[in-house]
Amino acid sequence: MDSALPPLAAYAARLGDDSLILGQRLGEWCGHAPALEVDLSLSNVALDLIGQATHFLGLAGAIEGAGRDADKLAFHRDVMDFSNCLLVEQPNGDFAQTIARQFLFSNYQALLFEQMAQVKDERFAPIAAKALKEVKYHATLASDWVVRLGDGTDESKTRMVAGLNWMWRFADELFVMDDVDAAAIANGAGVDKAALRAAWDARIDAVLAEATLARPAARRPIVGGRVGRHSEHLGHVLSAMQFLQRAYPGANW
Amino acid sequence: MNALHGPPAPSRASVVHSREAPAVHIRAILADVPDPEIPAVSVVDLGIVRDVSAERVLITPTYTGCPATHAIEQMIRTALDAGGFGDVAIETTLSPPWSTDWISDAGREKLRAYGIAPPPKGAGASALKNAQAAECPRCGSINTEEVSRFGSTPCKALWRCKACAEPFDRFKCH
Ligand SMILES: [Zn+2]
Numbered sequence A: 001m002d003s004a005l006p007p008l009a010a011y012a013a014r015l016g017d018d019s020l021i022l023g024q025r026l027g028e029w030c031g032h033a034p035a036l037e038v039d040l041s042l043s044n045v046a047l048d049l050i051g052q053a054t055h056f057l058g059l060a061g062a063i064e065g066a067g068r069d070a071d072k073l074a075f076h077r078d079v080m081d082f083s084n085c086l087l088v089e090q091p092n093g094d095f096a097q098t099i100a101r102q103f104l105f106s107n108y109q110a111l112l113f114e115q116m117a118q119v120k121d122e123r124f125a126p127i128a129a130k131a132l133k134e135v136k137y138h139a140t141l142a143s144d145w146v147v148r149l150g151d152g153t154d155e156s157k158t159r160m161v162a163g164l165n166w167m168w169r170f171a172d173e174l175f176v177m178d179d180v181d182a183a184a185i186a187n188g189a190g191v192d193k194a195a196l197r198a199a200w201d202a203r204i205d206a207v208l209a210e211a212t213l214a215r216p217a218a219r220r221p222i223v224g225g226r227v228g229r230h231s232e233h234l235g236h237v238l239s240a241m242q243f244l245q246r247a248y249p250g251a252n253w
Numbered sequence B: 001m002n003a004l005h006g007p008p009a010p011s012r013a014s015v016v017h018s019r020e021a022p023a024v025h026i027r028a029i030l031a032d033v034p035d036p037e038i039p040a041v042s043v044v045d046l047g048i049v050r051d052v053s054a055e056r057v058l059i060t061p062t063y064t065g066c067p068a069t070h071a072i073e074q075m076i077r078t079a080l081d082a083g084g085f086g087d088v089a090i091e092t093t094l095s096p097p098w099s100t101d102w103i104s105d106a107g108r109e110k111l112r113a114y115g116i117a118p119p120p121k122g123a124g125a126s127a128l129k130n131a132q133a134a135e136c137p138r139c140g141s142i143n144t145e146e147v148s149r150f151g152s153t154p155c156k157a158l159w160r161c162k163a164c165a166e167p168f169d170r171f172k173c174h
Helices: A007-027 A036-064 A070-075 A095-116 A124-150 A154-168 A179-186 A193-210 A232-247 B012-030 B068-082 B105-114
Strands: B049-052 B056-059 B089-092 B144-148 B156-161 B167-171
Touching: A007 A036, A007 A070, A007 A095, A007 A179, A007 A232, A036 A070, A036 A095, A036 A124, A036 B144, A070 A232, A095 A124, A095 A154, A095 A193, A124 A154, A124 A193, B012 B049, B012 B068, B056 B068, B068 B089
Parallel strands: B056 B089
Antiparallel strands: B049 B056, B144 B156, B156 B167
16 A cells, blocks of 8 residues: 555545456456457446546545656555455456456445445546446346356356456455544545445345356455555566556656 | 616616617527537537626536537637637636426427437336337338447437437437
């Protein structure tokens, strides 16, 4: 976590980092997806997420008040200053693994933004309300694919199960609460993420049932992304994403 | 009115003239600014322009990450400059979030003529499933199916007509 950021700015940065890193991950599929339609879908979801990141990181910079804008925060922070959850930095793997990640994350984000759209803070709520419409679409897209792959061929089912198993360990972190969350709630900007868990479980279970898939066995959760303890994967994501601004600081179109 | 603050108050008619005429004029200029991704419709048709006064144009983005957002602001700025309104602010708001219900009836007709099935009205709130079949903008058949939930731009899905066999874009409910 970027210790320089005051709590409410850190809260906005977490939201922005989740969207930014997942958007960057999905962008890796551009030109590589199994079909043109899938390529368009993943690129469009990536675009929505990077749009969210622009708003939330811009807000983080504005709250910090030190002259950093969204670009500065995206391209000029080091890996340990990023506060995204570990789920979004996981490798794309095959298409099923990418869909598993999207399925778990977008269903969480939809519940989160439904609540955040109602908070008192007039900076956070409008971003959440705006993004919510798009995130519901992402959740539907991913859920549809979980059903198609899970209730598909033996091969697609095997891959969908493997993808869910890989991603499942990182789901618990989505609902962990800490001091930053508490400060955001106290300021009328935050959401009680722990309280979203039951609704999330219900949504996930309903889709898994339709996909004829069992819920993955409970595992030891892996956490730490919110406080900057990342997997090796994030460094590789950043090296691609930040290269240009690191090599040519301030480069512009 | 305090006379110390300037010349005598103008008549009511001239107040209306000086306050409203520029806004009307600006609105007319905006009605000719095309959406950069779907040039058949204007930014007014799409409901992107939320409010117009003599001092300010308020716009809202369609999608959070729409890459056309900056282009739209630039095009509005250029059109205002060309129309002699160089001193008008362009402000962006996220709230309330844009909805396809704000696309005007004229805009819907222009979309259809351009080959894009317009979104059903009143569907903005329940966009989860495109439950209603789209009407083919070419032959009018509703014997159509969704090919891809996402199309060539964030605002469109890809559909196919089973009657005339043509693929077409459908403006997503949002
Ligand atoms: Zn047709």
